[in-house]
Amino acid sequence: MAYFDMVVEALLGPDGMMYVAGAAGLLLIVLSLPMVMRKRVDPLDRLREDRGSESHEENVERLSKHGASNEFLTKYAAYLEPEDEDELSKTRMMLVRAGYGGRDAVRTLNAAQMVLGLGLLTIGVFYVLVLAPGMSPVNMFLYSVVPGLVGYYAPKYWLQKRVAKRQEEIQDGFPDSLDLLLVCVEAGQSLDQSIIRMATEIEPSYPALAQEFLLVSHEMKAGKDKGDVLRAMAERCDLQDITSFVTVLIQSQSFGTSIADALRVYAAEMRDKRVMRAEEKANVLPTKLTVGTMMFCVPPLLIILIGPSIFGISQSLGGGGGSF
Template sequence: MLDTLNTMITNMLGPAGPLMVVAGLALLLILATVPMLLRQKPDPMDKLAKSGRDRIDAETKAILRDTRRNAKLNKYAQYLEPKSAEELGEVRLRLLQAGYRTRDAVRIYYLSQMVLGIGLLALGTLYFFMFKNGADATMQQKLLYIVGPGAVGYLAPKYWITKRVEERKKQIEEGFPDALDMMLVCVEAGQSLDQSIVRVARELRASYPALADEFEIISHEMKAGKDKATVLNDMGDRCGVQDVSSFVTVLNQASSFGTSIADALRIYASEMRDKRVMRAEEKANKLPTKMTLTTMMLTVPPLLIILVGPSVVSITQLGNMAIK
């Protein structure tokens, strides 16, 4: 029976007929399931079970289902948010390190993955059936043209976030020694640590905006009354840079043991300057190795043409004369 049905579909729709039927049935099932999930009402027993959970789970669910957020995204919240506190924390930290701090950043991230994945999957399917559908199409080609664009669309937001995180980390590493020197000057001039952070954030805005944003967040949180150690630790987590984490540890230790912040900044700023020089020397030492292959590719062929070219032309002319 299945063979007869497969033969009938192939005769009607061509070699890709079974794949078209399966894709159509899957699309119909998805379209039929989504309205049912959107219209389903919460079970009262589920509400009682949720009310008996501990406070951390309750706060996590409140954050994930905050109705004060974007009303359009709240409608599809269950599809646009992680299902656990650990996943939520990882995604939120990753977006913070990339510079996205809006309250709907997690939802927009998941929405972009869903929209790009489904959209490119539909475009790939349409392109395949309109231009590439044929009797000689293999399963590998079908997967390449149909599933490939969907996978690219799903992974594109993750790749973008990864690149943004790398760029911000690089910018913070490059500007952090200058920020420490400026902060040391401000502290030695008589300003407090809070005032020096505000001044550093304002002066670094033109050169290193990512680092200036982090210092500005610190100043706002300190003005709001948040504990200084917690604020500094949060900065270390947001930056994701080892130098910043070490700087946070130095300031917390200086504050805990009552030592001079200026002395701690002076020593650490000197270490950061030395570290920046070492990184520059490391890049300079890697440069000849990286240029070797490029030099060979761009220098050797023209040199061979200049040296061997006249001999080849002369030999060819002599050969033609000998033939005549």
């Protein structure tokens, strides 16, 4: 350090250290000036700018469940949506009952029908013309047109199966949900809080039913009329048990009767109906087993018992001269 002081004093004179300190200070100021002048952006301001730069349609697409494919489907919306309002409404309701309530569900279904239909039709035509030429007209029609028809109607068939499976799940879990709802109501909670708590508890076992009840609670929180919300739920589920449940709640609200008493009676009725459905399935089981037994057990048994006799008779009548 003393050597450095001696060098500075020899070069700059007795006040050399002051010059060095001043130069170092100016250098630090020059280096820190851009950082000081740069304005720190508030995260909220940045979020407002990002939202302002996006259009309303882009915001809707970004918040949608299937936002990644919305832009592509929107380009062909005129070809992927039915022009008939009744048909569009029926298709959308079927998709909602299957658990697909997104705004692009109808477009996705029609796109799947078109892709599968045209794809299988192309494969069938390629097989007929290239891989197996020289077929008869009937075989050409079967191997080319039938796969296209199967590909076109397969998504709707799968959707109907999905609706039936979802309705069965809702019907199986409905008695348990009523019991939980009754417990929550009798514990002093309001109907809205009871629905939320019940839906949270049954979600691992019956996610479809929990989704419907959570949607009801969210719509009630949004300020919609309770009767309209419950009727919409009954229309989405399309089950007689849910429709009767909605009627019970609406009548209890209209006449001012106790919801707990109505739920207690209706929950007991739903438990009895579940036992009756189980007994019905048990009573049908012997008939189904009889059909299977007749198809797979009786023919081999007849072959074992009657086969030798038929063989001996055929040998005797054929002049074989031998006996079995």
